[in-house]
Amino acid sequence: MSRDVPDLPIRGLVPTAQEAKEFRDVRVVPPLGTAYAYRFVLHRSWSALEGTPSPAATPRLDSFVPIGAYSAFAEPLPPVIVSFGARLAPPDSPSLVEALRSYCDAETYEVLHVRPQRYVGGKALECLAQKRDPIFGLIKMRLAMLRDGGRLFGLSAMAPAAVYPDFVRYMSLALFSFELESAHGDASA
Secondary structure, three states, rough: OOOOOEEOOOOOOOOOOOOOHHHEHHHHEEOOOHHOEEEEEOOOOOOEEEOOOOOOOOOOOOOOEEEEEEEEOOOOOOOOEEEEEEOOOOOOOOHHHHHHHHHHOOOOOEEEEEEEEOOOOOEEEEEEEEEEEOOOOOEEEEEEEEEEOOOOEEEEEEEEOOOHHHHHHHHHHHHHHOEEEOOOOOOOO
16 A cells, blocks of 8 residues: 555545544436446535536546536635546557646646555546645645546545645545446556
8 A cells, every 4th residue: 555645645534433424425326327427435514516517518538527526615615626527538548647647737737746546446546736726826636547448537636725634534535435336347557
C-alpha cells in the first residue's frame, strides 16, 4: 500500500462504529444507463448537485461526461465538490499515467504528487493537484482515474485550500469507496 500523504489520506478514512450513522451508502444509476451505475459512501450532510448528471449526456472520447456531483453546500459556495465522470477510452488506450497527465495539462492543474492506489473499485492512479481560482484563491484537488471496459472514470474532490483540511477525509472516502456495480474487471494503472 502507498504511503500516506496528508492531503491524500488513505488511512483513517473508514468511519468508526460511532461515526457510521453520519455516513450513507449512495447508489446512482446515471442517465448513461446501468452499465455506468456506481455506489460510494457519502457524509449525510452532503447532497447531490442539481443538474448533474445531464439527461442528454453520452460517453465521448474527448472529454468526461458528468455522472454525478455532490457537495457539502447547496450553492455550492465555497466550492467543496466531489464529482464523477466517464468517457470512452481512446482506441490506442493510453496508460492511466498519460490520461491523467493529459487531463491535468488540459485543465492547467499543477500536479503536486502522483501515485498508484487501490480503491474499492480497483486499481487507480491518483494525484494531488492545485489551481489558482480568481474568486476562491488556491483550490486543492484529489483526482483519480480508473479504467474499466473501454472506459475511463475520472473521480475528483476539490475545495479551496483554506478549507481543504476540513473536508479532505469526507471527500477522500467518497473517492476511495467509488465502485462500479457491473465492472468489467480490466481496471489497471
